[in-house]
Amino acid sequence: MIDFIQNTVDGVMFGSSYALLAIGFTIVFGVMRRINLAFGASIMLGAYVGTWLHVHYQVPVLVVALTTIAGTVLAGIYIERLCFHAVRRDAALASMVSSFVIWMQLEEASIHLLPERTYAFPGLFAAGAYELGPFLFRAEQTTMLVVAAVMVGVLHLLLHRTRFGVALRAISENPLAAAYMGINAAWVVLCAFALVSMVGGIAGYAILATDEQITPFFGLWATFKGLIAMMLGGMGSLPGAIVGGLLLGVVEANALWYLGTEYRDLSAFLLLFAMLVLRPGGLMGQRILGREELAFRRV
Amino acid sequence: MLDVRGLHISYGGVRAVQGVSLEVSTGEIVSIIGPNGAGKTSILNAIAGIRPPDRGEILLDGRAIGGLPAHAVVARGVMQVPEGRLIFGTLSVEENLRVGAHQRGGFILRSRDRSGLRRLFPALADKLDRPAASLSGGEAQMLALARGLESEPRLLLLDEPSLGLSPKLTEEVFELIRRLRDRGLTVLLVEQNVRQTLALADRGYVLESGRITLHGAAAELLSDERLVSSYLGVSVGAPSHRVPNR
Numbered sequence: 001m002i003d004f005i006q007n008t009v010d011g012v013m014f015g016s017s018y019a020l021l022a023i024g025f026t027i028v029f030g031v032m033r034r035i036n037l038a039f040g041a042s043i044m045l046g047a048y049v050g051t052w053l054h055v056h057y058q059v060p061v062l063v064v065a066l067t068t069i070a071g072t073v074l075a076g077i078y079i080e081r082l083c084f085h086a087v088r089r090d091a092a093l094a095s096m097v098s099s100f101v102i103w104m105q106l107e108e109a110s111i112h113l114l115p116e117r118t119y120a121f122p123g124l125f126a127a128g129a130y131e132l133g134p135f136l137f138r139a140e141q142t143t144m145l146v147v148a149a150v151m152v153g154v155l156h157l158l159l160h161r162t163r164f165g166v167a168l169r170a171i172s173e174n175p176l177a178a179a180y181m182g183i184n185a186a187w188v189v190l191c192a193f194a195l196v197s198m199v200g201g202i203a204g205y206a207i208l209a210t211d212e213q214i215t216p217f218f219g220l221w222a223t224f225k226g227l228i229a230m231m232l233g234g235m236g237s238l239p240g241a242i243v244g245g246l247l248l249g250v251v252e253a254n255a256l257w258y259l260g261t262e263y264r265d266l267s268a269f270l271l272l273f274a275m276l277v278l279r280p281g282g283l284m285g286q287r288i289l290g291r292e293e294l295a296f297r298r299v
Numbered sequence: 300m301l302d303v304r305g306l307h308i309s310y311g312g313v314r315a316v317q318g319v320s321l322e323v324s325t326g327e328i329v330s331i332i333g334p335n336g337a338g339k340t341s342i343l344n345a346i347a348g349i350r351p352p353d354r355g356e357i358l359l360d361g362r363a364i365g366g367l368p369a370h371a372v373v374a375r376g377v378m379q380v381p382e383g384r385l386i387f388g389t390l391s392v393e394e395n396l397r398v399g400a401h402q403r404g405g406f407i408l409r410s411r412d413r414s415g416l417r418r419l420f421p422a423l424a425d426k427l428d429r430p431a432a433s434l435s436g437g438e439a440q441m442l443a444l445a446r447g448l449e450s451e452p453r454l455l456l457l458d459e460p461s462l463g464l465s466p467k468l469t470e471e472v473f474e475l476i477r478r479l480r481d482r483g484l485t486v487l488l489v490e491q492n493v494r495q496t497l498a499l500a501d502r503g504y505v506l507e508s509g510r511i512t513l514h515g516a517a518a519e520l521l522s523d524e525r526l527v528s529s530y531l532g533v534s535v536g537a538p539s540h541r542v543p544n545r
Binding site: 163 | 347349368369370372373374378379381385386387388389390394397398399401402404405406407408446450
């Protein structure tokens with residue numbers, strides 16, 4: 001029992017990083033009804049630029065963190081211009097394929113920047129652990145959980161208490177009605193991409209600092225985890241992304257403990273498969289389905 | 300205030316609007332009446348910048364606005380209340396009003412004095428925190444109007460505000476439009492509900508198959524033999540069972 005609780009605590013902690021990745025997918029999907037496959041690769045490019053500065057110029061760790069975030073935002077804007085803004089609104093498949101192409105391109109660029117396969121990634125805080133009763137907490141994972149909680153809070157305020165957030169939610173419900181209201185959707189969507197890229201960059205930095213290393217597989221990994229967490233929670237749902245991320249983390253942590261390392265990712269895929277069969281809309285999907293119908297009725 | 304000259308609009312080869320010209324002066328209620336599919340909505344959408352016209356000029360206070368994107372047209376003081384209301388059902392009533400006021404105010408939303416809203420829309424003022432999807436048809440139309448007014452427009456484009464409303468609610472909406480005009484708002488009103496519309500409007504244009512077939516003072520149009528026999532007779536009393544277009 002104590003093992004299970006310990007696993008669950010660990011799972012919630014690294015699940016919080018999955019939740020942040022899932023938020024990146026879910027906000028883009030909510031507004032555009034499209035999936036940005038290059039999201040993980042954009043985070044990787046940002047992190048590679050940060051690592052490159054660290055390896056060649058020994059910049060301070062804080063600069064690595066800020067470069068990772070800034071690089072991800074720039075890559076996110078690049079993706080938005082090429083795969084989403086330039087592609088017609090009704091050509092969802094075209095923008096998904098083009099985001100796949102950009103994924104490959106960003107991955108190439110990262111590998112050219114740092115041609116060896118694995119690099120050490122510097123953390124802002126020293127790794128450590130503390131005990132609370134029978135349980136062990138890793139300091140860097142606790143930091144990740146706190147960062148995730150703060151960012152979810154900030155995002156909630158942004159979406160509900162600012163002009164930008166309300167406009168974004170209006171566009172995601174009904175783009176035509178939002179146009180009538182004088183919302184410049186192209187600009188709001190670009191800002192939304194920059195915002196989720198910032199969230200992704202922060203999440204990416206926190207994850208890599210916990211792993212203490214970066215490999216060219218990080219883009220694929222981040223896209224997979226984010227997508228699975230989003231699908232579990234329900235596409236386009238912000239609470240769904242959080243719940244999906246935490247659930248994925250908890251299931252993986254227990255699979256890792258009880259079954260072994262090789263079952264960690266397998267359990268994630270199994271969980272996704274079961275969800276798609278039993279509840280295709282995801283945990284919070286029911287409401288999204290209703291909203292979709294609502295939107296169609298009103299257009 | 301608004302001057303439309305020789306407007307042509309077509310959709311995939313089908314000519315929806317063919318050479319329409321019309322004028323709206325400051326402080327007027329001008330109506331475009333005509334059957335379904337005559338091209339009324341296309342004209343409003345062209346003015347509002349939702350869909351640019353193929354040919355023709357749209358002047359606002361003498362400046363060309365034809366072909367400008369919708370957000371630029373709203374910035375010049377023109378707001379359309381679209382057909383079928385298109386309120387945001389997942390947003391609260393208050394948030395819907397905020398979307399209407401999108402081009403005004405700062406980045407952070409501050410609480411706003413709603414006493415003005417309470418005077419014009421008492422039913423809405425008590426439901427600000429409710430999701431807009433929970434409103435009745437009449438309340439939803441009131442919200443669409445209130446939301447449009449939040450942009451503080453000089454020219455309000457109204458597309459079938461009586462659509463799907465009972466005769467009593469229609470009368471309420473029209474009374475509201477009259478009060479708005481009395482407060483200095485200029486209105487271009489598109490309707491199928493001919494008799495009530497002409498009773499409200501100062502001037503009217505009759506649109507059939509994309510062409511203006513008749514125009515003049517609303518009172519004259521109401522007494523026009525041709526209009527009454529060919530068109531008005533069919534439409535009277537009909538609107539109560541109509542549902543929004545899908």
